[in-house]
Amino acid sequence: MNKMWWKEAVVYQIYWRSFYDTNGDGYGDLQGVIEKLDYIKELGIDVIWLNPFYESPDRDNGYDISNYYEMMEKAGDMETFETLVKEIHARGLKVIMDLVVNHTSDQHPWFLESKSSKDNPKRDWYIWEDSKEGGAPSNWRSYFTPSTWKYDEGTSQYYFHSFAVEQPDLNWKNADLREEIYSMMRFWLDKGIDGFRMDVINLLAKQEGFPDAKNPTNIDYLANNPGIHEYLQEMNREVLQHYDAMTVGEIPFVTPEDGLLYVGEDRNELNTLFHFQVADEMPTWDMLRYKEIQRLWYEGLKNKGWNSQFLNNHDHTRQVTRYGNDGEYRVESAKLLATMIHTLPGTAYIFQGEEIGMTGVRLPSIEDYDDIAMKNKYKEEIAKGRDPQEVFESLLLLSRDNSRTPMQWNSQEQGGFTKGSPWIKVNPNYKEINVEQALSDKDSVFYYYKKLISLRRTHEVMVYGDYQDLSEKDENLYIYKRSYNGVKWLVLLNHSDIEQVASLPDDFQSDRKQLIIGNYSNKRSISSEVSITLQPYEARIYEVKESS
Template identity: 45%
Template sequence: MAATIKWWQQAVVYQVYPRSFQDTNHDGIGDLKGITAHLDYLQQLGVDVIWLNPIYRSPNDDNGYDISDYQQIAAEFGTMADFDDLLTAAHDHGIKVIMDLVVNHTSDEHPWFQQSRQSRDNQYRDFYFWRSGKGADQPNNWESAFGGSAWTYDEQTQQYYLHTFSTKQPDLNWENPALRTAIYQMMTWWLEKGVDGFRMDVINQISKLPGLPDGPLKPHSQYGDARVTNGPHVHEFLQEMNRRVLSRFDIMTVGETHDVTPADARKYAGNDRHELDMVFEFQHLRLDNSQHGFGKWSIRKTPLVALKQVINDWQTGLAGQAWNSLFWNNHDTPRAVSRFGDDRPMYRVRSAKMLATCLHLLQGTPYIYQGEELGMTDAHFTDLDSYRDIETLNAYRDLVTDRHLLTHADMMARLAASSRDNSRTPMQWNATENAGFSDAQPWIKVNPNYQQINAEAALADPDSVWYYYQQLIKLRHHYPIVTLGTFKLLLADDTQVFMYERHWQGQTWLIACNFTSETISRPLHQYLTADAKCLLSNYDDHQTDTLRPYEAWVYQLA
């Protein structure tokens, strides 16, 4: 790691999904004023940064990831004045704000695309990928990540445009210098306004293989394929972006980079690379994917030994050379406690605390997804009409309705385990109607367990998941070893226990986590010194050689 510690290396980031955080204008959709209203809550928790999912003008084909105007606020979220108020208030609370940057694609309603489709010689034509088909066929055999062809025919100019996601999300052509300049101008505008950085959506897809060749797979093996990820010019583009925009501001950047290895990450976020500050990797989120060709639509549990190996590879592979991002869940994944822990009532709190312990004491910048600090669970929807996510509904149509590969019951079980809507249900503030999120019908159903799991109850309970997260954040802020220490995995082949050490300037911390609902025995005392001090545990008392269900503890050694 570089000798100088950057502010974002010591920070804890809280991800806000604005649509589901807090509604103040009575339309069932969260808004910017709702975020401002809860800044005291976030400050009390101790977070340093909030990351906002897209709040730009959008027709919402993909919940805001289809942007029609990068410099306007979507009406359902409020106004630019509301955003300016939020930014000022957040800074007054000592909290920085980073925006979601979506520049692999726009909405088909963006003025650039509207101009692009007017004629083949329009000045914006090459902002996108337009191709003629082979006879009556599409230009190549690519399929969209959301199902169906990645090409849509446009009658006006009698060519196809590329969309590796929805038909309403045409891909931008980064080979065009004019397009890059327009994007850099837009980014500069936000940074001059005072935002503190960007989370960059599918940023390693901005360079496609020249010629857009045919291939045997979808463009994304769950968002990852060499034809659209880690392309030949991606590092050239990001270094240009850094030179022309990012390096001029004291900000943080994190790239969403599917299909990357630690070696790739050292290129995207290496200390001397002048590209990004860190990336999100997804290897640890693919370990439970279906083994029968259904990708993310799986009901498998993540195997612990494989999970430990992936985390070890990233902790050791980036040590001293690049920086890790740490997360269990986000707006595109199931809830952490349901996926990696145990959301049954008798184990939910313990396992949520265990998962937090395991993650937050690794080296890197931790990301908390809204409600994670409460131990919010998957929605467990039982009817298809409850889902809103385009990826979920398209997958059901593809696997059940069109190809008859799965039964309705089987697919509903897979959606309950893997749908993005699991993390998008409204934030559970209290036990009143709609969990205190809105006094109108919410845009998506509230999880019915909100009367037991909510922020008001958590703040009234000193033993809650919320206060445990607060303690973990304080440890990170107080002890340099959490930021600076090296990582050493222990018991690599143990199928039940995740144990590791952190080392820094003669200090050692030992972290042990039981990932099961069983009480297990291990000779853990052999790793402890005589005067070892327990800094944190999710049980009031414990014996070092016995780990009860989902038990976790942190020891500081002499």
């Protein structure tokens, strides 16, 4: 296993529109990121990941791009971006940005040309098909709508969209299109960015002929199709191998066996990936399933490829609400989840606000939400005759807006995020949960994260250590060992709201073990030679070094 900077890094995701607004328009901006860089540096972050800021009609919060070379007015201008990159690098940090090349906006000049006529030179830069039996070419469902197909009256054909109708998919079979994408990637890399987070990158290749699916609601037919690895190897050959760039692919519907094809060190494709077995298969916490997923991915990638560790991002509900306890044990469970993410094999990711224990939100009505996926699903279900309130309640937990509410900087109006009217409501708990409060409390979630990140920088066992689960069948305790070059760490996690007794393995039943970090400031845990009684949501890490 090769040692690489991106394996050792901790990545901080900035959803800039909800980070910090400097001009009072209600949207965060890149100048706001610049002004908060010292805060990020203080936390100890290595890499910043920026969500899309390209020119866009903004139907899907920037993931519908109308110009890959221009900036969204809400975000700022190119000069601000260049200053941001300079300031990030001046602090010894790196920056990666979203690469969105499965689809564009329907307002992109490429698509406007493509739909203008069947014989336009850019017609097959997108995917067009004739109707089938008087209807759509197939029964496929998109992420956001009941069909992947939208009829265009101007040319009497359907175009393909994996997401919203305003997001037509690009046709990666077209070599000219691919070269245009590679040129765009070089443009941004030459501006000094340090890599890409690649949006739904395993959707680029489509099934030949678009055959009807037996179960169209299971949309895994959108991903991992023949040709995808050839595209990514070409991308690597033409662009990525010429830069010291970090690449992380967003890769849904993938198993460890398939994942290795994307990130195997002998494959010349991507460095690492986000898989979604946790997010997609665990709407709420399921300890046994989580352990199984971790074991399978560790075994599948060991010494061959690299994983990522995360529990929330801009698409998934904040982790302390979804997988922790955001009530009585918010602080303890936030620290426990952090301990887990930062000590499991793979690169650790932090989503803005996670480091202060920000929670999910419940806004009063569907009108208060912005998430296009949630709103489209709401309309679809209401059209079936379902009770509106019932539908609303069913969509709340997994709404993407749970994680998109503005960053809570202080207890002032709008949480210090903006002096204007925010594009989406601030979580009402901002007066109790905010950065200013966290920085004033030495036992806050922030300082716990800071210590974890510092430990990662100084203890290679945290990054490169072998992993062994010692608690496979326990539904409350997660106990595992990391071992590297004679150093052994034992991670003890009580993921429950009652005390639990954790048995210690033989090599930690001695006075040689040293407590590295724990999430309770008081030391009430009862310890014997063979066990430790852990308090609700308590996390502890012990170290033992082999005697010389």
